[in-house]
Amino acid sequence: MLGRDLMSVLLSSLPDDEVIGWDIEDIDIQKEDDTVYKIDKLRPDIVTNIAAYTDVDGCESNEEKALSVNAEGARHVALAALKCRAKMVYLSTDYVFDGNKREPYLESDSPHPLNVYGRSKWKGEQYVQELVKDSLIVRTQWLYGRYGKNFVTSILRQAKEKRVLSIVNDQIGSPTYTVDLGKAVSALIQFDARGIFHVANSDLCTWYTFGQAILKLSGMDKVRVIPISSKEDGRPATRPSYSVLNCQKLKKKTGLTLRPWSDALKEHLSTYRPSMG
Numbered sequence: 001m002l003g004r005d006l007m008s009v010l011l012s013s014l015p016d017d018e019v020i021g022w023d024i025e026d027i028d029i030q031k032e033d034d035t036v037y038k039i040d041k042l043r044p045d046i047v048t049n050i051a052a053y054t055d056v057d058g059c060e061s062n063e064e065k066a067l068s069v070n071a072e073g074a075r076h077v078a079l080a081a082l083k084c085r086a087k088m089v090y091l092s093t094d095y096v097f098d099g100n101k102r103e104p105y106l107e108s109d110s111p112h113p114l115n116v117y118g119r120s121k122w123k124g125e126q127y128v129q130e131l132v133k134d135s136l137i138v139r140t141q142w143l144y145g146r147y148g149k150n151f152v153t154s155i156l157r158q159a160k161e162k163r164v165l166s167i168v169n170d171q172i173g174s175p176t177y178t179v180d181l182g183k184a185v186s187a188l189i190q191f192d193a194r195g196i197f198h199v200a201n202s203d204l205c206t207w208y209t210f211g212q213a214i215l216k217l218s219g220m221d222k223v224r225v226i227p228i229s230s231k232e233d234g235r236p237a238t239r240p241s242y243s244v245l246n247c248q249k250l251k252k253k254t255g256l257t258l259r260p261w262s263d264a265l266k267e268h269l270s271t272y273r274p275s276m277g
């Protein structure tokens with residue numbers, strides 16, 4: 001999902017650079033030797049690792065795969081970056097936090113993940129920081145965009161099939177548009193940012209409010225939405241009840257503040273056609 005939008009943004013914002021995108025058919029980051037060989041052969045200046053096992057509930061029953069892709073995979077890419085002296089960018093998640101802070105998380109706050117996915121991504125962050133001096137770690141959250149499955153596609157699909165939807169109303173975060181995130185990652189690269197940065201669209205909401213906005217903007221607000229608790233939802237992975245990210249460091253470094261999530265959603269839904277994914 002993020003990969004395709006990030007590629008478009010980087011290609012247009014860095015016209016003098018060569019930007020190459022690889023998917024799992026080109027490189028399986030679980031394979032150490034192959035990953036180091038392929039990246040080193042290319043001799044890049046910057047390696048961006050956004051590959052991940054992103055099925056948060058699936059990670060609970062497949063911890064081995066979560067650690068293999070999200071932590072060991074990150075280590076393999078970091079080893080490659082180290083070998084060819086490239087800068088490394090690693091995409092991470094708000095799910096490294098437990099949600100108990102109840103105010104926007106700073107980059108300096110201590111992670112305490114509640115689920116396997118969050119633990120595997122935090123381990124990935126640690127490998128990257130240990131191995132690549134001056135690496136850039138971008139933590140983001142609640143992504144949606146034109147490509148791949150996400151909350152927006154799921155709500156639109158369910159709204160076609162059902163008259164009543166139940167949506168969780170006790171988790172608070174900031175839905176983030178992959179195009180806006182891509183622009184922020186590109187800016188951080190151009191400003192040669194190092195360390196951890198939080199990046200998300202502004203304003204906060206619950207999944208329930210986000211779902212209502214999707215239905216309203218798509219002209220489907222006749223579908224009834226019932227707010228439920230995470231407990232009622234009963235998903236295998238525990239999510240933080242509050243994972244809003246403080247993005248002031250991004251603003252300080254690049255001058256960028258991402259627009260409110262509702263504005264980004266409006267733009268997305270004005271152009272999005274389900275066949276795009």
Ligand SMILES: NC(=O)c1ccc[n+]([C@@H]2O[C@H](COP(=O)([O-])OP(=O)(O)OC[C@H]3O[C@@H](n4cnc5c(N)ncnc54)[C@H](OP(=O)(O)O)[C@@H]3O)[C@@H](O)[C@H]2O)c1
Pocket residue numbers: 001002003023024027028029030049050051052053054069073091092093094121140141142143144148
């Ligand atoms: N989605 C969110 O809400 C969210 C929130 C915070 C952070 N993030 C992070 O943002 C990044 C992008 O997320 P996304 O939502 O765009 O994820 P996505 O759509 O699931 O994309 C991840 C990509 O990684 C690929 N991949 C999986 N295992 C791999 C391997 N061993 N080697 C190489 N590629 C592999 C996947 O291929 P297959 O599809 O073939 O498996 C997929 O193309 C991830 O690092 C994720 O952890 C996402």
